[in-house]
Amino acid sequence: MQLLDDHLLSLLAGAQHVMVLTGAGMSAESGIPTFRDAQTGIWTKYRAEDLATPEAFTANPGLVWQWYEERRNTVRKASPHAGHQALVMLEALVPGMSVITQNVDGLHQLAGSKNVTELHGNILRSKCHITGRSISADWLTDSPHVPPPSPYVNQGYARPDVVWFGEVLPHEALAAAMDAAGRCDFCLSIGTTSLVQPAASLPVMALENGAALVEINPLETPLSLHAGQCLRGPASLVLPGVVQQLAEWKRDPDHCPRL
Ligand code: BV8
Numbered sequence: 561m562q563l564l565d566d567h568l569l570s571l572l573a574g575a576q577h578v579m580v581l582t583g584a585g586m587s588a589e590s591g592i593p594t595f596r597d598a599q600t601g602i603w604t605k606y607r608a609e610d611l612a613t614p615e616a617f618t619a620n621p622g623l624v625w626q627w628y629e630e631r632r633n634t635v636r637k638a639s640p641h642a643g644h645q646a647l648v649m650l651e652a653l654v655p656g657m658s659v660i661t662q663n664v665d666g667l668h669q670l671a672g673s674k675n676v677t678e679l680h681g682n683i684l685r686s687k688c689h690i691t692g693r694s695i696s697a698d699w700l701t702d703s704p705h706v707p708p709p710s711p712y713v714n715q716g717y718a719r720p721d722v723v724w725f726g727e728v729l730p731h732e733a734l735a736a737a738m739d740a741a742g743r744c745d746f747c748l749s750i751g752t753t754s755l756v757q758p759a760a761s762l763p764v765m766a767l768e769n770g771a772a773l774v775e776i777n778p779l780e781t782p783l784s785l786h787a788g789q790c791l792r793g794p795a796s797l798v799l800p801g802v803v804q805q806l807a808e809w810k811r812d813p814d815h816c817p818r819l
Pocket residue numbers: 582583584585586588589594595596597609612662663664680722723724725726727728729750751752753754755756757758759776777778779781793794795796
């Protein structure tokens with residue numbers, strides 16, 4: 561497995577704040593299809609980007625709700641993999657770390673990461689599509705309707721508490737992410753095509769603020785040419801390797817002389 565080069569490893573060892581941006585590729589090895597993966601079953605004739613929109617929900621709330629129900633079932637069965645666990649260990653090895661995720665599956669929190677910002681919401685939460693008020697799971701399971709009606713307003717429906725294309729991101733989440741991008745001295749971009757905005761701009765902001773950038777992705781992305789190093793492998797293998805390198809580096813007295 562590809563290793564972080566010594567220069568970048570020394571920067572990571574000395575980093576005061578690491579920003580980790582993750583995308584759908586981070587969850588792929590937990591069994592959650594990425595947005596690039598072809599849709600399966602009855603969904604083959606739809607593109608994910610077309611279903612994840614307010615227009616699709618307005619046009620056919622039942623269809624969009626059903627698509628999310630099937631994705632929720634996949635998420636409920638998924639577990640964090642060694643890459644998620646490695647990020648939990650990394651958090652213990654560096655003074656400050658922010659996990660900024662585009663994913664809506666909650667796997668970073670399930671793995672034990674403490675400082676997680678969900679840019680695009682969470683598929684396991686639902687809200688009223690008119691008022692935006694949170695709707696409890698009990699209300700949803702008791703309802704025979706698809707989608708369940710909102711408990712708050714007539715003509716309201718339950719919808720997933722995620723950010724659809726064309727919708728603005730939650731202000732607090734975006735502010736936290738931009739703060740992390742402005743403060744970090746090391747950025748890891750993992751499992752993202754770096755195409756969806758404004759998330760894709762965060763590693764670029766980090767670079768502009770002088771941070772070192774490493775990309776972890778089996779494939780090239782538009783961000784690759786800006787990265788100090790691209791580790792071309794799956795997150796579940798590459799991340800544990802990087803964390804092991806860092807732990808060994810920190811144990812070596814030549815690198816971190818005892819005070
Ligand atoms: C916004 C939640 C302001 C939902 C998601 C026209 C009108 C309005 C807006 C736009 C417009 N044109 C462009 C925009 C902006 C738009 C955008 O960026 N569009 C793209 C398509 C160009 N953005 C927005 O709309 C955002 N809001 O801009 O608001 C605004 C408002 C109104 C008008 C103007 C502006 C909102 C974007 C959020 C959308 N919601 N998710 C849901 O999940 O259902 S995005 C969703 O898709 C994911 O969250 C994720 O962010 C994205 C998929 O991207 P990736 O995570 O990168 O994953 P992908 O599948 O693409 O690739 C997987 C990668 O992993 C690959 O690189 C692969 O190589 C790698 N990989 C695979 N296996 C592994 C691996 N890596 C490591 N290990 C492995 N094992």
